[in-house]
Amino acid sequence: MANYLELPCIKTSDFVDNCDFDIDINDIPERFKNVKINSYLQIILTSIEDFTNALNCLTYHMVKYLPHEIYDFITKNKKNM
Numbered sequence: 001m002a003n004y005l006e007l008p009c010i011k012t013s014d015f016v017d018n019c020d021f022d023i024d025i026n027d028i029p030e031r032f033k034n035v036k037i038n039s040y041l042q043i044i045l046t047s048i049e050d051f052t053n054a055l056n057c058l059t060y061h062m063v064k065y066l067p068h069e070i071y072d073f074i075t076k077n078k079k080n081m
Helices: 014-018 048-060 068-077
Strands: none
16 A cells, blocks of 8 residues: 555645655654555545545645545535535
């Protein structure tokens, strides 16, 4: 599985932009690393828990935009949310 720090939305986030050091994945709290991604660097969302974990991660990293997978999941599951 790919490293979520390689996601384009995280690479261009305010968190990364404001760090004057290399980000070590071990320094990030565990609860913000529970995002599933595939080898194409797409977020995998199969449940509300995956969705919540992904949003927590994206919020922690202060992303400037949400990946389309987030919008797709909301559209497909809006009756369950």
